[in-house]
Amino acid sequence: MDTCGPGNHFPAGREAAGAPGLNGAESLVHTLAASGVEVCFANPGTSEMHFVSALDQVAELRPILSLFEGVATGAADGYARMAGKPAATLLHLGPGLGNGLANLHNARKAGSPVVNVVGNHATVHQRFDAPLTSDVEAFARTVSHWVAAPRAARDVGALAARAVQAARSAPGQIATLILPADTAWNAAERPSPALAVAGPAPVGEEAVAQSVAALRRGHAALLLRGAALRGRGLRAAGRIAAATGARLISDTFTPRIERGAGRVVVERLPYRPEPTLAFLGGVETLILVGTQAPVAFFAYPGLPSELTPPDCTPLVLAQPHEDATSALEAVAEALGAKGAPAVAPYRPASAPMDESPLTSEAIMRIVGRLLPEQTIVSDEVLTGGFPNYPLLETSAPCDYLQLTGGAIGDGIPLATGAAVACPGRRVVSLQGDGSAMYTLQALWTQAREKLDITTVIYANRSYAVLREELDKVGAREGAKAFSVLDLHDPSLDWVHLARGMGVEAVRVETCRSFADAFRTAVGTRGPFLIEALV
Amino acid sequence: MDTCGPGNHFPAGREAAGAPGLNGAESLVHTLAASGVEVCFANPGTSEMHFVSALDQVAELRPILSLFEGVATGAADGYARMAGKPAATLLHLGPGLGNGLANLHNARKAGSPVVNVVGNHATVHQRFDAPLTSDVEAFARTVSHWVAAPRAARDVGALAARAVQAARSAPGQIATLILPADTAWNAAERPSPALAVAGPAPVGEEAVAQSVAALRRGHAALLLRGAALRGRGLRAAGRIAAATGARLISDTFTPRIERGAGRVVVERLPYRPEPTLAFLGGVETLILVGTQAPVAFFAYPGLPSELTPPDCTPLVLAQPHEDATSALEAVAEALGAKGAPAVAPYRPASAPMDESPLTSEAIMRIVGRLLPEQTIVSDEVLTGGFPNYPLLETSAPCDYLQLTGGAIGDGIPLATGAAVACPGRRVVSLQGDGSAMYTLQALWTQAREKLDITTVIYANRSYAVLREELDKVGAREGAKAFSVLDLHDPSLDWVHLARGMGVEAVRVETCRSFADAFRTAVGTRGPFLIEALV
Numbered sequence A, B: 001m002d003t004c005g006p007g008n009h010f011p012a013g014r015e016a017a018g019a020p021g022l023n024g025a026e027s028l029v030h031t032l033a034a035s036g037v038e039v040c041f042a043n044p045g046t047s048e049m050h051f052v053s054a055l056d057q058v059a060e061l062r063p064i065l066s067l068f069e070g071v072a073t074g075a076a077d078g079y080a081r082m083a084g085k086p087a088a089t090l091l092h093l094g095p096g097l098g099n100g101l102a103n104l105h106n107a108r109k110a111g112s113p114v115v116n117v118v119g120n121h122a123t124v125h126q127r128f129d130a131p132l133t134s135d136v137e138a139f140a141r142t143v144s145h146w147v148a149a150p151r152a153a154r155d156v157g158a159l160a161a162r163a164v165q166a167a168r169s170a171p172g173q174i175a176t177l178i179l180p181a182d183t184a185w186n187a188a189e190r191p192s193p194a195l196a197v198a199g200p201a202p203v204g205e206e207a208v209a210q211s212v213a214a215l216r217r218g219h220a221a222l223l224l225r226g227a228a229l230r231g232r233g234l235r236a237a238g239r240i241a242a243a244t245g246a247r248l249i250s251d252t253f254t255p256r257i258e259r260g261a262g263r264v265v266v267e268r269l270p271y272r273p274e275p276t277l278a279f280l281g282g283v284e285t286l287i288l289v290g291t292q293a294p295v296a297f298f299a300y301p302g303l304p305s306e307l308t309p310p311d312c313t314p315l316v317l318a319q320p321h322e323d324a325t326s327a328l329e330a331v332a333e334a335l336g337a338k339g340a341p342a343v344a345p346y347r348p349a350s351a352p353m354d355e356s357p358l359t360s361e362a363i364m365r366i367v368g369r370l371l372p373e374q375t376i377v378s379d380e381v382l383t384g385g386f387p388n389y390p391l392l393e394t395s396a397p398c399d400y401l402q403l404t405g406g407a408i409g410d411g412i413p414l415a416t417g418a419a420v421a422c423p424g425r426r427v428v429s430l431q432g433d434g435s436a437m438y439t440l441q442a443l444w445t446q447a448r449e450k451l452d453i454t455t456v457i458y459a460n461r462s463y464a465v466l467r468e469e470l471d472k473v474g475a476r477e478g479a480k481a482f483s484v485l486d487l488h489d490p491s492l493d494w495v496h497l498a499r500g501m502g503v504e505a506v507r508v509e510t511c512r513s514f515a516d517a518f519r520t521a522v523g524t525r526g527p528f529l530i531e532a533l534v
Helices: A024-034 A046-057 A069-083 A093-110 A136-141 A153-168 A181-185 A206-216 A231-244 A273-279 A322-337 A360-370 A386-392 A411-421 A433-439 A441-446 A464-472 A478-484 A495-498 A513-522 B024-034 B046-057 B070-084 B093-110 B135-143 B153-167 B181-185 B205-217 B231-244 B275-281 B324-334 B360-370 B386-390 B411-420 B433-439 B442-448 B464-472 B478-481 B492-500 B512-521
Strands: A041-042 A062-065 A088-092 A114-120 A146-148 A176-180 A220-224 A247-250 A255-258 A287-288 A313-318 A375-380 A397-403 A425-430 A453-459 A504-508 A528-534 B039-042 B063-066 B087-092 B116-122 B146-148 B174-180 B220-222 B245-249 B258-259 B286-287 B315-318 B375-380 B396-402 B428-432 B455-459 B504-508 B528-533
Touching: A024 A046, A024 A153, A024 A176, A024 A181, A041 A046, A041 A069, A041 A411, A046 A114, A046 A176, A046 A181, A046 B464, A046 B478, A062 A441, A062 B478, A069 A088, A069 A093, A069 A397, A069 A411, A069 A433, A069 A441, A088 A093, A088 B245, A093 A114, A093 A176, A093 B093, A093 B146, A114 A136, A114 A153, A114 A181, A136 A146, A136 A176, A136 B070, A136 B135, A146 A153, A146 A478, A153 A181, A176 A181, A206 A220, A206 A231, A206 A287, A206 A313, A206 A322, A220 A231, A220 B492, A231 A247, A231 A322, A247 B146, A287 A322, A313 A322, A360 A386, A360 A425, A360 A453, A360 A513, A360 B153, A375 A411, A386 B411, A397 A411, A411 A425, A411 A433, A411 A441, A411 A453, A425 A433, A433 A453, A441 A453, A453 A495, A453 A513, A478 B046, A478 B063, A495 A504, A495 A528, A495 B492, A504 A513, A513 A528, B024 B046, B024 B153, B024 B174, B024 B181, B039 B046, B039 B070, B039 B411, B046 B087, B046 B116, B046 B174, B046 B181, B063 B442, B070 B087, B070 B093, B070 B116, B070 B396, B070 B411, B070 B442, B093 B116, B093 B135, B116 B135, B116 B153, B116 B181, B135 B146, B135 B174, B135 B512, B146 B153, B153 B174, B174 B181, B205 B220, B205 B231, B205 B286, B205 B315, B205 B324, B205 B442, B220 B231, B231 B245, B286 B324, B286 B504, B315 B324, B360 B428, B360 B455, B360 B512, B375 B411, B396 B411, B411 B428, B411 B433, B411 B442, B411 B455, B428 B433, B433 B455, B442 B455, B455 B492, B455 B512, B492 B504, B492 B528, B504 B512, B512 B528
Parallel strands: A041 A062, A041 A088, A088 A114, A114 A176, A146 A176, A220 A247, A220 A287, A287 A313, A375 A397, A375 A425, A425 A453, A453 A528, A504 A528, B039 B063, B039 B087, B087 B116, B116 B174, B146 B174, B220 B245, B220 B286, B286 B315, B375 B396, B375 B428, B428 B455, B455 B528, B504 B528
Antiparallel strands: A255 A397, B258 B396
């Protein structure tokens, strides 16, 4: 796996540190560290104080404070996408977890491994209707693949090791360990060693053979997601395309894709139903690699939900939990596709750098010209982003992260976690203003951790995507409807908002001033925010 | 019921407006309006566009946009506490509801009526794994007393009427109506008329007689919550106290209490276990009026969860869903307690107005001197608030709202909703800086709606309550533990944050400058924020 962190292949059975005589919280932090968890994105409360105290015992586990839980969970998602392994989150009972659910939903849809540690009342206290009493497990079930709660302190270590194991199950899962306060403060036994993690399941020969046959017939396309969009997997897909003429397509929103110069070019599936059906016209076999057959993001009156055209047959090469990389290499091998794949040249699109007013397109062109090598781009621009996505195809190579679950408010936390995972790499966070407001607290964490993140706010001062949607569903926009889609009156001032959280910022209205600000920002250490009026 | 809104007694059977031939969304808004719902705190998405469009058809339903769902749900809580009836919220699928859960948890613990309208994918679309597909009902169950989803557009009106009825069931419930997009856009039938709402259940004669007997024996205290803390209920409690010497005590955190000059003085139950047990020492009968026997907010090693002292017997006069007001009046009547109750004089505590540095105590003293008549105070100060709570006892009469569910991030939204419910009254929002960060987006709604809210940020730049808690649970604070409890580095700048959302703001460090700023703020229309360094 190409990652910038230590990768997912942490050896099982590594002995956990920590002497006997630990309490449950101490056994937990030692176990997490032994299982390869290096970062804990935290927003703790009273019931997590023993965990907080135990952090000082484990040099390998770095706590990073966020001022809102959605920041912690979104950062864990971004970290996982880039590090290829889970971070922990530390959250406070049901409502604290509640605040983190939207970005855990996004992480779930991304196949990101995340280990949530959620405090709960002491077991003896749970039967009382205290103010913070809630059904923590019910909160956890909404987004988790795996949920457990120890009944006693001595169970904490073993369950923590299983939580990490569950999170690391391919392609990546949400594991939630609910920690009653007394299981944190009571005496535990030794921490647990790391448990073995099975890699992605191998793909059967028949699936490979069927794909090879379909590719030989022609009029095929590969729909790619996950590991198929980077490193060996993407190069194998490129060889297949070169040998057969097959189209390479990514999901509309993918967790992570390698783009830019030197990379195989992948088309992006459109967002709306009609263009998607047209886009897939002429494709007779749609080979699914780590993904599912395309479905509409939303239903619309009179339009289909399934977007595979009637004369196109979907064919599964690799399911999301399967080894897409090896499967693509096996297909390429069977096809005799040994040549180097066609890759994009370094030839950034032209960009206006004059006094003309900024547009979403101009921003992407300028970003494309000035993007440093190996940047990580977090894209949550929505309306302003779609049409301009191809403009980065021939820019410097980058990793590109998208909103996978549609729960807006992922972008700034995602950038934050990616920067934690990859110190030394620049992160550029392209962000719509409406969606930025859900988790703007992430800027404070960027400042505290001095992360090299350049945030570009596309300030159109509107839920622009919803005004399009209102039209698409055939609804009408009267004065009251307008009032809940418009963000003027008052206009958000992102320079003030960023400075309020310790992030330096500037507002720009022309292409030249944006280019100047962006050039300076990506050349400077630490976070910087550009409010781009579009 | 003393409210500043139209009250809870909306006549059942009122005919809903709206012609036949409506779609489901239109039948919903007409039904909500017919059922007495006047405000919808909205953060919509694509699947709610027909609802948004329908808003323009109903003059009685006012949409108020928030830029984060926790603002919408917290505002609905504040509105309900002051209006005595539910507002609607409009939220977007599982993750949007997820963002609103923490403040719905607080509303649930407050006994506030809230009607959530949560969009979902069209029924035909739910079986696909689209990005935003989730188990919306699972999200809803975490906090809701009542959940339903129509299967067809023609069911929407009837279910909406039942949702309002459920929300209005005493003392107030969380009702969540999940609205698949096709049930909004398909043709419906007529809207539904309002359904009858049963008032609070009457208290039996035996409960009254037992309380009377206990009060006659002496060494009794009344523990009050809900309607017992205002209007007729509070006055009856005052007469009982005057006649029998019984102590009057409120829960540590109550949804709403009438305080200040002309009101019966009520002691506040302490926060921590040991002081609570000491506080209740000598009480032989604890008469519960609209509340439960006291339990600890959190469990602590070696301390009890139940805080009724061993030699004290709890006795239920009125359960939360019962008619505490009539029960207290019946007790007073049986005791012959006809005289006027003792009430607080108007005699504000002394306040420093000089150049001395601000403290939490000085803030409360100054607020107490300068508080306008009939202010609504929202208190989410935590560490800085507790010891200074009694200082408002002899200030101008006010309604005082507290954090009922312990899920921090309620205060600014609560103030917002209270101001919407009570135009013409001043709202003062006393707010810790750590908890303010969870829902700071509420400031934007305050600016857009030009609400008369004065926010005071107690800027101690720390999760101070947690540093106390770390000590209380016997845990240690090393460098890493400190790092997740401290909010310096960088310091939040609330003047910038407020201005970023269109709210004028000032930072003060001395008593004189705070007094000047507060006097100006409460005398000016619209929102204003004071960052008070303490």
